[in-house]
Amino acid sequence: MKILVCISNVPDTTTKITFTDNNTQFNTNGVQFILNPYDEIALARAIELTEGGKGTVTVINVGEVGTEATIRKALAIGADNAVRINAKPHDAWFVAKQIANHVNQNPYDLVLTGRESIDYNGSKVAAMLGELLDIPSVSIIKKLDIDGDSAIVEREIEGGKEILTITLPFVAGVAEGVAEPKIPNMRGIMSARTKPLTVVEPVNVNTNVEYSHFENPAARGQVKLISSDESAKLVQLLHAEARVI
């Protein structure tokens, strides 16, 4: 079985988000970049599904040369090989088109993404890829098992879950619960340096979404502290002042 895991290079979860150029660009100055946490879960499941010679795991990233540290991390965790599309990831549509182009030339049995990237949070690439490749896609899954040429997945819904059977190939956006992230061991780190990383030039894409402006949430006013013996006062404030109950 051949599995493709799409990975994003994102700011570390502890990053304080600020902007430059009149709030039109994310300020990457001093920011530590990491493998998107959901993509780590997708990668871990892909490795589990192919263990013992049952297949190969390729990771793909749309990014400039600076993302190679993150790609090597994925190889150290256990991916067999990697592809980098040499372009700035303009938006989800641009990324999905690049990956679809790769998959059309190199078919896979299963394509995994994280449920969303923790920077732009779109949850868009998985479903766009499914549509571009004309195969099923399922966004935000909590469980994934392969059974011959089909899979059983659990999809998250509001207040519950759905169990689906899907014919391979398909695209899935992986969330917490599918697998535990893996930590690279010394052998993995050593072998990551020599595993194949192919760099491919991007195809032309007509974009239709432009990020025009960013802002940080407005600061809240000073907290009103209430004594622990005055719970009734808090309830009253929530009712009469905040009007939320």
Next chain:
Amino acid sequence: MAVLIYTENATGKFKKSTFEAVSYAKAIAIQSGTTLTAISIGEVRIEELALLGKYGADKILQVANAQLKNFINQAYASVIAEAAHKENADIVVLSNSFSGRGLAPRVAVKLEAGLADGAIALPEISGGQFKVKKAAFSGKAFATVELTSTKKVISLSPNSFQVIDKHAEGKIEEFSPAIKQTDFRAMVREVIQSTDKVSLPDAEIVVSGGRGLKGPENWGMLEELAGLLGAATACSKPVSDAGWRSHSEHVGQTGIAVSPNLYIAIGISGAIQHLAGVSSSKVIVVINKDPEAPFFKVADYGIVGDAFEVVPKLIAAVKEYKASA
């Protein structure tokens, strides 16, 4: 042109987030001087469909094909795209629900439309530009995106737009779309839905617990408080990582981002990753025994005290308030 809204239902009933999206789509239709068509897929009773008219849909397309009873994003996307062509709709609106996230991108690709996901405000339309504000960086920032394509798809975040009763009526029509068998390579086997609990992404009030609660056995008081307030329960990452609560309750940067009217954080210190997921909450109450907990800096109301003393008192106060209201 027209505006098309896909109205998601859960077992034949529309949720509040669907009505929010109808009101939002109606406001866009008014902005653009056009009409609003709603499309409902699956078994929904006529009285329920009529509610879509009440909130502003001029026309309601009902698709009752038995093959479309369960949500399959690939098949539903084909139906919505066909309806968009039929209605000559340039703007398609959906809810940014779990299902909506699997659906909106497919609809956008089919229509060659730019997609603004998770919108939190009405579009700004001026001088030929169409801009939509959305949350980004897991709640640490907002982004304004410009959609430059002729056709546009917008998915609306829950709890971001007020439901407006237009006291109107819509015309209900049957719609029989083409069915492509290759759209059904995924099949729903089972739907497991708890009907007695408030779902976290839709909740207007959320009661959330952290490591300060010391163990899963102490969640009873949180559930009692949540029950009294009609709230959903949630937790911080260390709590779901420890297996005290399910991952589906984890609020934060790598969990669910919520935007309730009221978020009550109990025994959560307020790490930057957790704060990201709750920053869109309208009012935040923090209960923590550590007066230096970072959560107090972003709270509207706070009680410094031990959860095991404060929460039972709060429960008593809410009961008293409910009895007098």
